[in-house]
Amino acid sequence: MTTDMRHAVFEVLSDVDAVAMRMAELFIEAVQNRPGERIRIALSGGSTPKRLFAILARPEVAQKVDWKRVEIFYGDERHVPVGHADSNQSMAESLLLSKVPLPAEQIHPMPTQGQAREDAQRYQEVMEASYGAETLEKGRPFFDVVMLGLGTDGHTASLFPGEPVLDETKAWVSVSDPKTAPHERLTLTYPAIASSRNIVFLVTGDNKVPMLRRLREGDSSIPSGRIVSEGKILVLADRAAAGEHTS
Template sequence: MTTDIRTATLETLPSSEAVALRMADLLVEGVFAKTDGKFRVALSGGSTPKRLFELLAEPELAKRIPWDRIEIFYGDERHVPEGHADSNHTVGQSVLISRVPVPAENVHPIPTGGTVEADARAYQKTLETAYGATELDPARPLFDLVMLGLGTDGHTASLFPGEPVLQEKTAWVGTAAPKTAPYERITLTYPAIQSSALVVFLVTGASKVEMLQRLREGDKTLPSANVTSEGRIVILADRAATGDAA
């Protein structure tokens, strides 16, 4: 049964640090709960995910995690050269991947060396290979966990307001050229995000109060509010984002 944002679970936490810690718990729990095949996770960019990466790379936690059972993907990427400071993979690589024993073949950055359209098609092929099929089966999610953020304009991943990719019904990967943010983008589409056992929104900071409220109300004018999942949707928010900050 498909879950939409109106039936998402909200967890309010004291701080952005607590949000990152809770996300770490959910990821580790998921890895140990999965007994068949690799645990496929789509990582997000942003300050809270970066803190999550730092936590996962801390030696005491990192040594408890079976990294060979984790397969890393990305929810979106800026179409910038490899190693660029604004690349989500650059951050993931430097803060997490280079510091833990995850096998290189388990890491799947979004390519950015060709045209944005060709690189999106290439990432679709990468996902199809990992999934073992070219069509999604609702009973067999593509991702075990998809991490998402929430922009102050209501975007998530690189699903920005007004972008044609919002209308994509079949492809798993699409492109965007947002007018309100730099760089062309490559992003997971709604169908790919829906093919998930768990979607987690990480929402922190007072600037997100209005958008979080509209998200929870299911305001379909927001790209983020149109996210669905074949499994669960959880919103991890700090008190500043819920408007409950002291």
Template sequence: MTTDIRHAEVEILPDNDAVAEKMAEILIEAIHRKLTSGAPVARIALSGGSTPKRLFEILARPDMAGRIDWKRVELFYGDERHVPAGHADSNHTMALKTLLSHVPIPPGQVHPVPTAGTPAQDAALYQQALQKAYGSDVLQKGRPLFDVVMLGLGPDGHTASLFPDQPVLGEKNLWVSTAAPTHVPHERVTLTYPALASSDLVVFLITGKGKVPMLKRLREGDPSIPAAHVTSDGRILILADRAAAGETP
């Protein structure tokens, strides 16, 4: 059964660190559950931002990293800025510095978004990488592409790089496409709604008082914001801190 944002579970935690700690436990549990089911690997879609950075720092701690069988984890990205490899604005650069260089994950099981060609060319290459990992060119109900998808929420209601008024919002077939928002730096390569929907669990990580109005609209399922159109073949969970929820300390 497809879950939409109006049926998302919501958990309010004290602060950014608590959200990151909770997400770490969710990831560890999801990976363990998938691997003990007999599956060869667990596939995770990472996101960028301040809360994921803190999450990566937590997962890199020896006590946490030791709880994950990294040799059976495949990592992808929900979106990426179309910048050269190693660029400071790259989600992969941040993940590499804070997490990937500290844990024993085989390099071939980390899948950064290619950025050497045009955005359209690189989106096509990333879709091919996802299809190879999935073992099919067609997404199938009951066989999710991702075990966990991590998402954020922008002040304009975007998530991944699904920005308002971008053609990618109408994409029904491609798994990966592009966006060229004019109000933020860099063109983007992003997963589409169909790819995000092929998930066992989608988790929104939302922190900070600046997110109060947009989080309220997300929870109401406001159709005018892109994030509200995310669905999952499994569950959707919103992890927010008290500041983002508008709760006083």
């Protein structure tokens, strides 16, 4: 089964905190629903994941996750030094990963110490080692959960409009150098994201209304509209992003 954006499920929640809490529930379910299995999750950056990470780090929540079975990857990363304020890895590390009993060897930050294309290849090799193959197989998805955001220009991960990476059909990891955002970036490609049991978009804020509408329509002229999954696609939006007025 392949799901595209026209067949995604959309949930509208009251506010950004409700979106983060719902994502926390899905994170926990992903681990609990496959006992004994290694669970691979791709994290995203942004303000809503910050709230998610803080929730998951709470002792009463963290204890619901069998962290020794969790393997953490990233959907994208700015090609900046370790510890940089714009680093997705640094944010996740400070808010969540340093606070839960997750084995260090199961955390896979995107490398940023070398040339971007070389670092992308290095990350692909890390993914191949985890997967046990150099080719993604139908029916054996790499990721249990891929978290994605939605930019006001329709980008997701670091799949920005007009970037050559949008046409990548083989590599799992590639480079994006957007003209409309700072920093060169590493990003998962469409094929890697598609190798998933669940994709969850986190969309919050009234500035996302126009793009969320286009995403719901499966508009393939925006990068996020071209996302597909072997499994399910869920979009969690707050009322502001959905264009619903709150009293």
